[in-house]
Amino acid sequence: MSPTAPVSRTLVAFALVGAGLVQLGLVRGAFPRPQGLLALVVGTAELVVAVLVLRGATVRGADPAVLGRIGLGALAVASVLGIALGVAQGSHVVAAIAAAALQLTAAAVVGATTQPGPVRPATDGADGSREASGATGVGRRGRPAVSLALLFVGAVAVSAVATAGLADTEAGARAVPHGEHRLPDLPGLEGHRHP
Numbered sequence: 270m271s272p273t274a275p276v277s278r279t280l281v282a283f284a285l286v287g288a289g290l291v292q293l294g295l296v297r298g299a300f301p302r303p304q305g306l307l308a309l310v311v312g313t314a315e316l317v318v319a320v321l322v323l324r325g326a327t328v329r330g331a332d333p334a335v336l337g338r339i340g341l342g343a344l345a346v347a348s349v350l351g352i353a354l355g356v357a358q359g360s361h362v363v364a365a366i367a368a369a370a371l372q373l374t375a376a377a378v379v380g381a382t383t384q385p386g387p388v389r390p391a392t393d394g395a396d397g398s399r400e401a402s403g404a405t406g407v408g409r410r411g412r413p414a415v416s417l418a419l420l421f422v423g424a425v426a427v428s429a430v431a432t433a434g435l436a437d438t439e440a441g442a443r444a445v446p447h448g449e450h451r452l453p454d455l456p457g458l459e460g461h462r463h464p
Contacts, residue, residue: 274382276419276420277378277382278323278382279423280419281378283424283427284375285319287371287430287434288312288371289312289313289316290312290431291312291368292309292312292351293312293316294364294435294438294440295308296312297438298440299361302354303358304354304355304358304360308351308368311351334383337382338380340376341379341380344373344375345376348368348372349369351369351372361439363433363434363436363437364434367431371430
């Protein structure tokens with residue numbers, strides 16, 4: 270496994286969690302309609318797959334490239350259907366676009382990481398061991414700072430898109446604005462207010 274595999278796997282899981290949360294946010298306001306049914310099924314599936322991806326679960330006997338193509342196709346179809354149903358029903362278009370953006374991001378990472386690349390011949394490591402280098406050209410030791418930066422940027426991007434998508438859902442419309450909530454009046458505990 271290349272050093273970039275855990276990072277790409279985590280980025281896929283981030284995007285799937287974000288898309289799944291937006292999809293499940295759509296369910297509240299659109300459930301009996303087709304957009305709500307699609308959002309329920311796709312959102313639940315995305316969250317389950319995100320957990321499996323984070324765990325590093327594999328399907329025995331299945332070619333990762335074939336699974337990647339299936340996942341890529343499923344995410345692309347779900348994206349197109351979600352946007353089409355949102356536009357056709359005239360509701361929650363921004364949320365559908367946000368979910369589609371996260372789904373297509375996950376699909377792009379899956380597509381990029383499951384493509385078979387040229388494998389370079391094994392080289393001698395510093396300790397005399399033989400080590401094969403993958404298409405990335407990175408040996409056993411990755412760069413932790415680059416991995417952390419990629420994860421940080423991915424998390425910020427996913428949270429920004431998911432927040433915008435959730436704001437367009439029924440749940441987002443009914444959410445209490447942050448500056449207006451307060452704690453219950455308990456003896457010795459002042460209410461929580463922002464200026």
